[in-house]
Amino acid sequence: MSGQDEWWRGSVTYQIYPRSFQDSNGDGIGDLNGITERLPHLADLGVDAIWLSPIFTSPMADMGYDVSNYTDIDPTFGTLADFDRMIARAHQLGLKVIIDQVLSHSSSQHPFFQESRTSRDSPKSDWYVWADPKADGSPPNNWLSVFGGPAWQWETRRKQYYFHNFLVEQPDFNFHNPDVQDWLLSTMKFWLDRGIDGFRLDTVNFYFHDKLLRDDPADFRRKAVPEWNPYWMKYHLFSKNQPENLVFLERMRALLDQYDARAMVGEMGEAHHAIRMMGEYTTGKRLHKCYSFEMLGDAFDAAHFRKQIEDFFTGAPGGWPTWAFSNHDVVRHVSRWAKHGISQDALAKQAAALLLSLQGSICLYQGEELGQTETDLEYHELIDPQGLRFWPDNKGRDGCRTPMVWDGNAPNGGFSTGKPWLPIKAPQASRNAAGQIDWQDSVLESYRRMLKLRRESEALRTGKTEFFDTSEPVLAFARGGEMLCVFNLSPQSNSVRIQGAGMPCVSEGTERDGDLLKLHPNGFALMQILATPAVMDLRELDTLGAQ
Incomplete structure (x- = not known):
């Protein structure tokens, strides 16, 4: 392809x-x-x-x-x-x-459903999901509708229930047909x-x-x-x-x-x-x-x-x-x-x-x-x-x-x-x-x-992801071995040390001082990878490679 x-x-x-x-x-x-x-x-x-x-x-x-x-x-x-x-x-x-x-x-207004609901013998009788009631007249099982209540609606003409995963006005097709x-x-x-x-x-x-x-x-x-x-x-x-x-x-x-x-x-x-x-x-x-x-x-x-x-x-x-x-x-x-x-x-x-x-x-x-x-x-x-x-x-x-x-x-x-x-x-x-x-x-x-x-970077479009073991709320990963992405997912400032990355291609709310990247609230940076990347969590002091 x-x-x-x-x-x-x-x-x-x-x-x-x-x-x-x-x-x-x-x-x-x-x-x-x-x-x-x-x-x-x-x-x-x-x-x-x-x-x-x-x-x-x-x-x-x-x-x-x-x-x-x-x-x-x-x-x-x-x-x-x-x-x-x-x-x-x-x-x-x-x-x-x-x-x-x-x-x-x-829709229940579709001509096929209008035909299906009239009779068990109509040409479209089996195009929707119909079922007989239980002996006590209740629906055939306990299935529920996404919009509330049972997923079964009674149709007097057929003396059967029809199935609707959503609204009563949205009867389900019978895909087994x-x-x-x-x-x-x-x-x-x-x-x-x-x-x-x-x-x-x-x-x-x-x-x-x-x-x-x-x-x-x-x-x-x-x-x-x-x-x-x-x-x-x-x-x-x-x-x-x-x-x-x-x-x-x-x-x-x-x-x-x-x-x-x-x-x-x-x-x-x-x-x-x-x-x-x-x-x-x-x-x-x-x-x-x-x-x-x-x-x-x-x-x-x-x-x-x-x-x-x-x-x-x-x-x-x-x-x-x-x-x-x-x-x-x-x-x-x-x-x-x-x-x-x-x-x-x-x-x-x-x-x-x-x-x-x-x-x-x-x-x-x-x-x-x-x-x-x-x-x-x-x-x-x-x-x-x-x-x-x-x-x-x-x-x-x-x-x-x-x-x-x-x-x-x-x-x-x-x-x-x-x-x-x-x-x-x-x-x-x-x-x-x-x-x-x-x-x-x-x-x-x-x-x-x-x-x-993203449009200009094949790494961002299709490159594989390698994550770094940073502590919350920092998320850090590399894409396609070419782009390092770091995010501070919080309204408080955080910092990490990075290695192997150039200055940001796109960033917001960050300051770079050598290998120290300060991330202001909701700060992020996407950086070109120049060498084997690493991210140091300042709270753990260990340089952690991609996992």
């Missing part, structure tokens, strides 16, 4: 949440023409690809993750012609285009023929369910005290994560391999062994890369970041990960990790340097390059079903989905001439693109510098 075909290895993808990126027609909702208008921002930023969250026809019960037509664009976002123009412009600017593919389930697999692959082919460069696969480990419908056991790691969502109290051995998933991934890969330079990245939604499963799903002719939520949580310490990298490449040396700190499902990392930063800007810059120095491919979430923070929304402002269901323990995902702020002096932040679908509040408006362009101390320019360094 040529280097051009493997463009995805070490690449940086920018996630666009279409509803919130740019509105071109004044209805308060972002659209494809708006995305096309703003593509130069992303080309100038220096990313390799864009990923669009779902844009297919949908009743929007879950903001497009409930698809009712897999081969057309929802009118909210535009038309197929608008999509074609967007792809052409992206390719003209050197950007790859990846689209979100939601295969595990459809080969016709379902064939049809879903045909929808992927439709978009490949249209010129897209790859897919982001939603809930890639949810495709198959246990045919025997065995109960999921309790999660042995969780306390008996109920959590905000009881879904996480189970160990999901049977409702997802089935071995048949891997076989279907090989079919998907065979389809993509019929085209030049296409790639798939899968979302691994799993609380157990996610890093091991990422390796499984990307080894051999399966996914090109995979990501989990391991770096999308609260953990922010050197041992945690080191463990994710080492566990993946030790367990799956032939696999390939994708790492992200924020996306459309979690609290933005500048807010999530606020206690670890001396300031929001300092934390945002450090997070950029850390993420973009990790071995694997990288995904940035829109607004991340501005140091954007979580929006504090009131209950009446919510749209997300997760927040509406679990408030106030969990405020849902709308706080990270508020519109992109392009210009703090323009109405609605330059996002729309109409009222935005979610509010733009003052803390978010202050972090706008226009106010950061060409200001060298801004978060945006810090991202640009770091992206340029």
Whole structure:
């Protein structure tokens, strides 16, 4: 495989949440023409690809993750012609285009489900997961929905339950039916023929369910005290994560391999062994890369970041990960990790340097390059079903989905001439693109510098990682034998002694005096390696080589 075909290895993808990126027609909702208008921002930023969250026809019960037509664009976002123009412009600017593919389930408004639910004898009767009730009328097992309550919904016409891992409006396809697999692959082919460069696969480990419908056991790691969502109290051995998933991934890969330079990245939604499963799903002719939520949580310490990298490449040396700190499902990392930063800007810059120095491919979430923070929304402002269901323990995902702020002096932040679908509040408006362009101390320019360094450094894109045994909160590692990366993951100053490295290529909050590197709060430095590198922890006095 040529280097051009493997463009995805070490690449940086920018996630666009279409509803919130740019509105071109004044209805308060972002659209494809708006995305096309703003593509130069992303080309100038220096990313390799864009990923669009779902844009297919949908009743929007879950903001497009409930698809009712897999081969057309929802009118909210535009038309197929608008999509074609967007792809052409992206390719003209050197950007790859990846689209979100939601295969595990459809909308309950999809014609196939509407047919399936009418009768046990309809042509599509076995296209979804149906099961008889127990003798007492209760659901066939104890599986739960991610959005709360049982994962089974009664259908009177069939006198059966149907399975939904997510909302009631999102019935799961029956992947044990080969016709379902064939049809879903045909929808992927439709978009490949249209010129897209790859897919982001939603809930890639949810495709198959246990045919025997065995109960999921309790999660042995969780306390008996109920959590905000009881879904996480189970160990999901049977409702997802089935071995048949891997076989279907090989079919998907065979389809993509019929085209030049296409790639798939899968979302691994799993609380157990996610890093091991990422390796499984990307080894051999399966996914090109995979990501989990391991770096999308609260953990922010050197041992945690080191463990994710080492566990993946030790367990799956032939696999390939994708790492992200924020996306459309979690609290933005500048807010999530606020206690670890001396300031929001300092934390945002450090997070950029850390993420973009990790071995694997990288995904940035829109607004991340501005140091954007979580929006504090009131209950009446919510749209997300997760927040509406679990408030106030969990405020849902709308706080990270508020519109992109392009210009703090323009109405609605330059996002729309109409009222935005979610509010733009003052803390978010202050972090706008226009106010950061060409200001060298801004978060945006810090991202640009770091992206340029990664793009020009093969060591940072694909080089192996060697960690140094420094004490918390200092994280230090070498990439590809060419770049030494040192981070102070705290709001207090720390110092280390280094050997074998030149002056920093990119740094923030550091002072260098010979082999002494003083790291101010959230300070970091990336340095060219000149000789065999070493890092001395001042608290241990021993020079420690890479492990």
